[in-house]
Amino acid sequence: MKMPEIDRSVLERRGAIAKRLRRIVGHQWVLDSVAERRPYECDGLTAYSASPLLVVLPESTEQIQLVLQYCNEQHLKVVPRGSGTSLSGGALPLEDAILLVTARMNKILEVDARNRVARVQPGVQNVRVTEAVKHLGLCYMPDPSSQAISTVGGNAAENSGGIHCLKYGVTSNHITGMEAVLLNGDIVHLGGGFVGAADGEFDLTGAVIGSEGLLAVITEISVRLVPQPLTVRVLSLGFRSVDAASKCVGAIIGGGIIPAGLEFMDRKVIDAVSSMRGESRHPDVEAILLCELDGTSAEVDTRVGQVEAIAKEIGLAELQISSTEEERTRIWDLRKSAFGAMGKIAKDIYVTDGTIPRGKLPEMLKRIETLSKECGLAYANCFHAGDGNLHPMILFDTAKPGDTEKAEAFGADILKLCVDLGGVLTGEHGVGVEKRDLMGHQFTEVDLAQQQRFKCAFDPEGLLNPGKMFPTPCRCAEFGRMHIRNGQMRFPDIPRF
């Protein structure tokens, strides 16, 4: 993985830069020693690490503004970071960049139950929002599996998903506004504190969400709160074939039912979990669908009956339906312990994150099987079936020479296949450094150049989170030359106007 060239002169100025930044955020909130910087060397994508120039922990928008203004003047690179749970290297430090950590900005500033929004600082952990509004009968719906640790700011930067996206949407559908600071120190307010606030002209709120820390540093977020569903039930549907499970997904959705969650697990995952938990499964079960339904009890009961009928029509080997909250939790444990269980049977696991149109699942799984045989590495599949988001787990052993490279190549092939089948490289983990060099498989040069120019509007010097998302660095100045050339050379003589 090629990262931007390190500017050695910046490393020599570490002490002087630390001194200046300490004047802004306070002495103890700039970490400069090797030992203090070490815990920040990588995020959730542990294969890559680098020691940041300095770790800076501001506590307010004003401090972030001053830090960014200073970095802009000094031409210093900045990598923003929440809790560092990114699985794509979005918060991977650079040796000549300061790591701007939002951990101290962890206040829920306002809960406005009447307008069903909460205004929070970026360092608030996702789960704390729901905890803070539970007593009002409300919740914050986006629930990435990292929610106990990951922050709302990080979720916004990555446009995080979770298991409830099919019915409730992703993070960007739940953010009504934000405050952000640009690298030049400009503070901008996008959208606002009510549902619909981002709907006017120019949806920059939507565009900053999912921008992976490349456009601006988000300093405040207004999130939408929704009433907690009254009743939630889950069905565990065991099918004799992957095709049958896949057909059931199409039949449920085609039948006008939008489950709150619809999760798929293949035989390998089921076996791993069963063995870990000492349970036995029906030997014919090749795939399990977990289908969660929520709403009023009348609606949920009707829907449970409908889904059961659809599944039985297709043919079931095994069926469980929760009637109590306890049963629901137990059924979900199967899915929640999947990654842990795979960890018990494999030395290392590499999880990828492509999305495909749902109906392509059987074809996708056949082709992954072929790829697995070709490269000699085993895999298992968990899949947000409702929204087509695939999480194949590649099993490998870092101690074995060449295995890591093989696993990465296998992962890359799976993601390219997702694009070839009409899907995308990443559904919820982000591009980061992990998928950066695959972007050309999904986008044309024009598409990528347009996106990079968009970044130039926010960060013309390319100082914010460089080396992420795009395979080649952006040089905003070059775009000026390019367009003049295009403008002059294309169709100079055709009269039309």
Next chain:
Amino acid sequence: MNSAPTIRTPTTLHPENTAALVDIISEARATSTRLEIIGGGTTRTFGDAVTADAVLDLSRLSGIDFYEPEELVIKVRAGTSVAEIRDVLAAKNQHLAFEPPDYAAFFGNPAATGSIGGIIASNFAGPRRIQAGAPRDAILGVEGVNGRGEAFKGGGRTVKNVTGYDIPKLMTGSFGVLAALSSVTLKVLPAPPCEVTLLLSGLTDVEAIELLSDILGTPADLSAAAHWGGPLSGSLLTALRLEGISESVIARKAELENRLRKVSDVRTIAAEESRAFWRGVRDLSAFSAEPAACVWRLMLPGTKAAQVVADLGGEAIYDWGGSQVFLRSEPGATAKHALTIRSRVDEAGGNACLLRAPAALRRQIGTFQPRTEALTALRERVRRMFDPSAILNPGKIVSLGGS
């Protein structure tokens, strides 16, 4: 840059495919020809005044590229009429959940047919916005041609997609100043088989908005919450819609009725009567009969809406539980009150947009809420990165340069 325009204005260009669109915009760029982009023409009179040398009519970029009901996705060319899309989806019991409004009559162009590109470019949503979001929440992918004459795409066709910037969202509400859209890919949802509307009368604005806010915070799952009021209004009416499968609607209706009966008499309408009622709300039919009246669209926290309207005066329709208010204003008084309206709504944390007014008035006071210097500068930089010569819809958002 190039020879003088050879065709006298106003010329209307009708590209039939993306290649032709690329050619047109490339040439426009080369010849500094400014283009006004139109789809169905429904909302042409909305926004600030466009100064253009030619009209780029996208209505022939029409048709459905694919529609896969089981995948809940449809890809259509930008000029496709919303009515056609509605019919195609209805045949499979699906719909665009954000309830795209048809403002043709409201804007005084009753013959016009709204295009999906126009809806995306203006980010207009109907009453169901409170439950199902706006165009920004339904859009999955876009294809278009930027002001440099380059065809580009953004997003994809799946709900879960974080690959690259969310260019599709950026296009919602962009009013054609970034790119001419050639196609859009949208999330669709099953249409609710059953609907019922509960009507209350006699509540004051404050009482009604408080009630709606109460109920929007419960699992009643309203799909619309509106109120007719304002100090000058003669008929105070509050409407709440429930949609879903019949079992669910019946159960929620019973519960809601019990609660509402304590406040006022409740009248119920269902099925086609309810659908027609909400079509009227969606399309602002109440204002269509009176084309000379100015209409402001205020977007603000619902809880502050009643007070702001009381301060401003004027007949008002509150939609989205109060977060979107349509405020009627006499043309003679509109200019005088514009500053007051804008500053009151700004204080409340929202924005005011002059939705309908005579051209001269719009020119005088501007359509959109002025933004901070930093945000205006950022928007202008974004615009330049898509359309460096400001040839696409110049003037549509007057605060951007190049008008």
